[in-house]
Amino acid sequence: MSIISVNTRNQFQGRVVGINRSPVVSEIEVETAAGIINAVVTTSSIERLGLRVGDEAVALFKATEVLIARLGGPGNG
Amino acid sequence: MSIISVNTRNQFQGRVVGINRSPVVSEIEVETAAGIINAVVTTSSIERLGLRVGDEAVALFKATEVLIARLGGPGNG
Amino acid sequence: MSIISVNTRNQFQGRVVGINRSPVVSEIEVETAAGIINAVVTTSSIERLGLRVGDEAVALFKATEVLIARLGGPGNG
Amino acid sequence: MSIISVNTRNQFQGRVVGINRSPVVSEIEVETAAGIINAVVTTSSIERLGLRVGDEAVALFKATEVLIARLGGPGNG
Amino acid sequence: MSIISVNTRNQFQGRVVGINRSPVVSEIEVETAAGIINAVVTTSSIERLGLRVGDEAVALFKATEVLIARLGGPGNG
Amino acid sequence: MSIISVNTRNQFQGRVVGINRSPVVSEIEVETAAGIINAVVTTSSIERLGLRVGDEAVALFKATEVLIARLGGPGNG
Known part of the structure; x- marks a missing residue:
């Protein structure tokens, strides 16, 4: 588990x-x-990171995993 | 493209x-x-939704897609 | 949990x-x-949706998550 | 690119x-x-498989990539 | 569960x-x-494949699922 | 883009x-x-990382993104 800079924004x-x-x-x-x-x-992986409630953490995910939606339906914009 | 309630928080x-x-x-x-x-x-899919800059939208993604990290390294917590 | 129209087909x-x-x-x-x-x-998330066996539901997934394969191998087409 | 049996249903x-x-x-x-x-x-990868319009193909994806939704909203079941 | 050739490298x-x-x-x-x-x-799915410790297996994943990082940070290259 | 330790092995x-x-x-x-x-x-994201051919890099992905397969079919093990 290295210390790294990940590409995702x-x-x-x-x-x-x-x-x-x-x-x-x-x-x-x-x-x-x-x-x-x-x-x-x-x-x-939680144990490897030693994560506990109260710790600071970063949640990250790729842009390709994100869906986009409109509230209510296509006609509401 | 139906109007739906998706499970993810x-x-x-x-x-x-x-x-x-x-x-x-x-x-x-x-x-x-x-x-x-x-x-x-x-x-x-952008065209199906008719999305344009300035529109309101919802970004959603599954919990299984999220990675968790610590700032700086495992020893900094 | 809003009522939305999601981009994916x-x-x-x-x-x-x-x-x-x-x-x-x-x-x-x-x-x-x-x-x-x-x-x-x-x-x-199942509990938030209140899903039970017998309910109607929609299964959805992004196009970026789908792999494509050929039956039997590359030479069978 | 081997000929394989993949776990997903x-x-x-x-x-x-x-x-x-x-x-x-x-x-x-x-x-x-x-x-x-x-x-x-x-x-x-399309070129490696030699895929063309008209070919038979298999679309596959992991169960962890699928979101579940209800039509209309949580109260419609 | 068919025998297939999957697109991903x-x-x-x-x-x-x-x-x-x-x-x-x-x-x-x-x-x-x-x-x-x-x-x-x-x-x-493990049971469908009949996988046991000691068996040969192939691990595969889509290119869209891979994140890229630098060791140490953006300035270390 | 912070310097982080990510959970995945x-x-x-x-x-x-x-x-x-x-x-x-x-x-x-x-x-x-x-x-x-x-x-x-x-x-x-490549530009944010400043990645060029020849640079060292880390490829990472979540365990939930990996499919498992057998060579040739379920009966070959």
């Missing part, structure tokens, strides 16, 4: 406010300026 | 502030409370 | 025929005209 | 009915029993 | 060296020439 | 051996110990 800093663990994957809630970002990651 | 409302088009895919910038969210979507 | 309507729950993520089977589509989503 | 067979090429990525439309499935893949 | 052959099962999803470790590749897949 | 170090640019997205080839890893990222 979608990086949101916040604080871990919830970790819901299960044996293989866990759900992490990061409170950011835009509200909670939810992540599902392997439980082993 | 990762839905961030904002305003389209940039569209960089190319023949197959385009990049959309949505300005949200947390800053810009970048999306790469098919150009045809 | 990959939206398949059907009926929920199976939900396999676990504490963090659950597997949902949606029976569509093309057969079963399988989804792994957070268990909390 | 989300495999839909059909016929390529459109290829929209650009230098880096291309959009492929596969007509299946459920309707068109759209894929964005690298243009080089 | 990101296909790495190796040996299954670990399977961490849970009711819905499981984590698989495939030892390749580059080191361990980790996969989270549905437990039912 | 799927991080492969190598050297950039090809960049195929287009206006919105570009394809990057990173030569690693396991062979070439292909990435499609936004062209703007």
